Amino acid sequence: MGSKNKSISSPHTHSVTSVNTIMHQVLIALIPGIALSTIYFGIGILINCILASLFALICEALTLKLKQHEISPALKDGTAVITALLFALTISPYTSWWVTFIGIAFAIIVAKHLFGGLGKNPFNPAMAGYIFVLLCFPVKMAYWPDLSGSSETELTLWQNINIVFSGLPLGQELDAITGATPLTNMKLELGLMTMVSEIETNPLYGSIGGKGWEWIAAAYLAGGLWLIKNKIIRWQIPITVLGTIFMVSLMFNFIDTDIYPSALYNLFTGGTMLCAFFIATDPASSSTTPKGKIIYAAGIGLLIYIIRTWGGYPDGIAFAILIMNALVPLIDYYTRPKVLGEK
Numbered sequence: 001m002g003s004k005n006k007s008i009s010s011p012h013t014h015s016v017t018s019v020n021t022i023m024h025q026v027l028i029a030l031i032p033g034i035a036l037s038t039i040y041f042g043i044g045i046l047i048n049c050i051l052a053s054l055f056a057l058i059c060e061a062l063t064l065k066l067k068q069h070e071i072s073p074a075l076k077d078g079t080a081v082i083t084a085l086l087f088a089l090t091i092s093p094y095t096s097w098w099v100t101f102i103g104i105a106f107a108i109i110v111a112k113h114l115f116g117g118l119g120k121n122p123f124n125p126a127m128a129g130y131i132f133v134l135l136c137f138p139v140k141m142a143y144w145p146d147l148s149g150s151s152e153t154e155l156t157l158w159q160n161i162n163i164v165f166s167g168l169p170l171g172q173e174l175d176a177i178t179g180a181t182p183l184t185n186m187k188l189e190l191g192l193m194t195m196v197s198e199i200e201t202n203p204l205y206g207s208i209g210g211k212g213w214e215w216i217a218a219a220y221l222a223g224g225l226w227l228i229k230n231k232i233i234r235w236q237i238p239i240t241v242l243g244t245i246f247m248v249s250l251m252f253n254f255i256d257t258d259i260y261p262s263a264l265y266n267l268f269t270g271g272t273m274l275c276a277f278f279i280a281t282d283p284a285s286s287s288t289t290p291k292g293k294i295i296y297a298a299g300i301g302l303l304i305y306i307i308r309t310w311g312g313y314p315d316g317i318a319f320a321i322l323i324m325n326a327l328v329p330l331i332d333y334y335t336r337p338k339v340l341g342e343k
Contacts, residue, residue, distance in 0.1 A: 019118075023078025025232045026278065029223030030085055033274065036219045037089060040212035041145050044093025044160045048100060049085055051164070055101050056084035059108040067113070079118055083107055086126035086279060090271060090318070091133070094143045094163050094178065102136070103129040123325045124285045127318040134318070146179030147212045148204040182210030183270045183314035186261060195258040209268030217273040224277025237286060237297040238276040242267060244301025252309070266305065270315040275304070279317070285325045291335040292328070299324045 037045045060080040064071045074080070087103055107129030115121045134141050155163075155177065180188065182204055189199045199205075206214045227233045245266050252260040266272065271279075280286060280300050287296035300320045307316020 019077045019079065022232055023082050025227065025230060026082055027078060027085070029227050029232075030082075030089075030220075030278065032219035032223055033216055034085070034089065036212075036216045040147060040216060041093045042155060042160055043157055044095075044145075044164065045089070047160060047164050048088040048091060048093060048095060051097055051100050052084035052088040052104050053081050055104040056080040056108055059105050063109055063113045067117075069117075074118070077118075080108060083112070083126045083129075086274075087129050089274060090126070090130050092141055092144050093160070094145075096140055097164050099133050099137050099140050103133040105129075106132045119284045121284050122328065124279060124282050124321050127279060127321045130318045131322060143178040144181050146177065147210070148179055148202065179204070181270070181314065182213060183308065187308075187314045190259060196261050197258070200261075208262075208264040210270070213270065214268040217268040220273035220277060224273065227277060233277065233281045234293070236290070236293040237281050240294050240297035241276040241280050241301045241304075242272070244298045245272060245305055248302060248305045260309070266308070270308075271317050272304070275300070275317045275321065279321055285321075285328065287328050287331050287335070289332050289335040289337060292331045295331050295335065296324050296328060299327065 034045065034049065057075055057080055060074060061071050064074055084104060084107075087107060088100070091100065091103070107125040111123050111125040111128035112118070112121045115123075185202065185204055186196075186199055190196070204211055206212070208214055209217065224233070224238055228235050228238070246263045249260065249266040250263040253262050280297060287293050303320035303323055304316050307313055307319055311319075313319065
């Protein structure tokens with residue numbers, strides 16, 4: 001065998017799909033959800049996405065420069081922008097710019113690069129950044145547009161910009177234009193011993209989930225199925241997350257329909273679809289073994305339902321993701337496939 005052939009070593013097959021291609025496909029799949037979020041929640045969603053993306057690229061460039069790594073390829077691969085968009089889509093469209101900056105800086109610098117950079121981060125950077133600002137600035141994260149129709153105030157582009165950069169919509173108080181999300185309203189009303197059937201008469205709710213939220217969830221579902229069809233993500237994690245939430249919520253709803261919302265409500269309200277297809281499937285922080293993927297995803301679905309139902313937060317997605325991220329090494333260790341020939 002010649003010297004040229006001696007230099008060839010395993011693996012002998014390589015994926016033709018680059019990181020750039022994968023991230024661009026994910027970006028395309030997010031567009032329907034971003035568009036509908038903007039329609040229902042206002043232009044603040046786009047402002048958040050633009051600011052978060054800009055902050056992410058700046059943080060990425062500065063960190064790479066300090067590490068003396070090449071900057072241009074990393075900025076072009078799309079990973080920082082996807083992290084920024086996932087973060088921006090989970091925060092209120094009225095979030096102040098400096099909160100967004102702090103969350104993104106934590107996500108990129110701490111959760112991603114301090115653990116080694118691309119592919120080495122044990123925790124999902126977007127969710128780590130979200131939890132950091134949620135715990136530090138809970139009041140700033142609490143304002144969401146009122147989709148019940150009780151508020152007649154419609155903000156202009158300038159007013160939305162003014163909220164993000166100054167905190168107040170041109171002399172109006174935020175309380176006048178905001179309201180509880182369906183998940184928050186459901187938790188509060190159930191705490192007051194109101195029955196689910198009575199709660200859902202509120203115009204804040206739609207046919208199967210929160211008003212507006214159900215259509216946004218459907219958009220993320222369509223984008224996620226498109227990613228599966230194009231083999232950008234595998235079906236195991238998203239289907240297991242959704243299946244677990246569906247089965248557990250169906251069981252409790254069957255036990256008592258007065259205090260446990262329906263399975264469809266849990267699937268099409270809040271960020272369930274965004275989590276299942278775009279957050280839980282992060283290849284760096286999720287399980288890599290076939291059995292491990294199922295355990296990891298089932299754990300996420302179960303924790304989401306537990307936190308939503310009995311926890312202190314209306315939507316437990318970020319906490320569920322980070323908890324299961326921490327368990328991934330243990331899951332992978334005990335679910336490793338046997339090596340060929342191993343007894």
